[in-house]
Amino acid sequence: MESNGNGQAGGKDLIRIGSRDSELALKQTHMVREAMQRVHPHLNSEIVSMKTKGDKIQDVALSKIGSKSLFTKELELALEAQSVDVVVHSLKDLPTTLPDGMVIGAVLKREDPRDAVIMHPKYAECTLATLPKDSVIGTSSLRRSAQLKRKYPDLCFKSVRGNLNTRFRKLDDADDYAALVLAAAGVIRMGWKNRISQYLCDDLCMYAVGQGALAVECREGDSAILDILAKIADPDTTVEAVAERAFMRTLEGGCSAPVAVHTKVMEDSLTLKGGVWSLDGSEELVHTMTILTREPDTSSDSLRPPKKIAKTCITFCGIVPLPEQKDVMTRANQLGKSLAQTLLDKGADQILKAAKAQNTVNSPPSVSSTSNGNIEDKKALPVNTS
Template sequence: MSESALTTSEPSSLATEPVRIASRKSELALVQTHWVMGQLQEHHPGLILELNTLSTQGDIILDVALAKIGDKGLFTKELEVGLLNGSSDLAVHSLKDLPTRLPEGLMLGAITRREDPLDALVVHERFRDYQLSTLPEGTVIGTSSLRRLAQLRHNFPHLQFKDVRGNLNTRLAKLDNGDYDGLILAVAGLKRLGKEDRIHQVLDPSVSLYAVGQGSLGIECRQGDGRILGLIQPLADAEATARCLAERALLRALEGGCQVPIGVHSHVQGDELHLTGMVAQLDGQRLIRDSQTGSVADAEGIGIALAHKLKQQGADEILQAIFAQARG
């Protein structure tokens, strides 16, 4: 564990003691966490922040596909231990990595404004004249996401797919070295790391629904910690919160985890929230997709209602088969 501290000079009524922030060590995680730290100091001049960086199981095990490791807190558990034992006061997560059921005593204190949640195609230079739909048969696309894999197999069965692990720079290096012809990555991560110029094509939601919570950051803290909740409240974004709560309610009601082929798309128009969800077989042969619209004030109810719709159409059957395969 390494620690660093940031301070500002002006006093604050809430800045009586340091706030200890837990983050993964990856470059993207640190960029995201430093953004949160900057926002906290902007809203609370004089606040003292201490950064605790840790490696999670998902960061350490890089030679096994994510789906084979298991998805219960793969990128979050170690940070949550620090919250529970009191060594950290809050943890910053990519919201898509945070399970929908949190350990007893912890809560999702704030969801930040959302970066573009869509997926993107990044290609080797020899394929720069192609779009995803025109790539030649046998083109090798790298992805570690079962959600992306199932949708791509459904829409582009002529392509080949290969698991890819490692941080963003590692994946891009593998692409540039010719290990892959293309990669599917999150637009948000590429933008946050200043790699937006590598985006070859942003995938339309009709092709690839994104991961629950993708593009937003989740700030986790202890339940009932009024001081921390007061500090992070200005970072909460109302629209992102409504959308992500609906998405997370859908995932929770489907009893899915991070490593299952469940995708979403949401948007808010006026007082209405529109949510689309998808569940697919791993081979892409069967894909169930539907939508639900309702009041922004009932975001979680919208997610639960959509989960019920998808279950009626066979989502439970698909997911149970996937879980049985994973156990066997």
């Protein structure tokens, strides 16, 4: 158990922070706790760690497991049971529909969202373009493999599971893989930036919805916690997250189908690029849309914020808006929806349907949340504190 500080925050004697128990997850949770500590110097807190389903199943590709809450469900059960007050997630792990009564109280400043290539030491001077023909690239992501198969048809892509430490060992200690493709953010947070051989820009591989951002989930009615989290949220990253998650939700994509984005916040505009691919990368639909964020855009009624904001807890794909951001988040939410609908009108639904059907062949049974977001399994969870 870790605790620190000796005062209260928002009337709470102790804030319990839930986390997965991997080294990267704990590093990220410590980052969140330190951010909370900066805005509440006398914060008294402890980190409660646990394994999730995604951590326990290591011999099956993520896309084959079938659950939408692979790395979040156990944490959310602990949150619902009030054995923790907040939980820290990689935003890309969070489904776009949260369980009833739960919200994302803060999205922290995003680390580099791009994907990165980690080469086997013998290929340290190479890029994907210069690797020998038939080199094996390890990735657990259909999104990455679909895009990269399209760009590099002479390379082979093979699933690789495990935490970052395990994946690096699989790369370095054998000749099974010529390279890995991983989220740059995790590699950087682990202190291994020097191992990155190549960053993949959006013309090679667009990133996952929410990639590089940390989300803090809490109970909807916990006003004391929400007040604290509002102080650590990053405005630009939050707007990006809303647009990306609205895009994903409208497409009904996920880890079982290749969906990717690239987002850019400027001083007075937000640009969202989104795409869908077939599993083999042969089919691709990509489109880009931009909205103004500083001045009202009267070109489309659909992008105008509602005239009234309800007094209940308004969220955008689960994210609680900062008070000064409600209008821009409303517009970002609509941007994501509009971009997704444009792709659907061009046939994205057929590509996604085929990808999901192809991916579910011989998949193991799934354990997932109910359609309205309620958590099914109410059993008590064993937890560790760290």
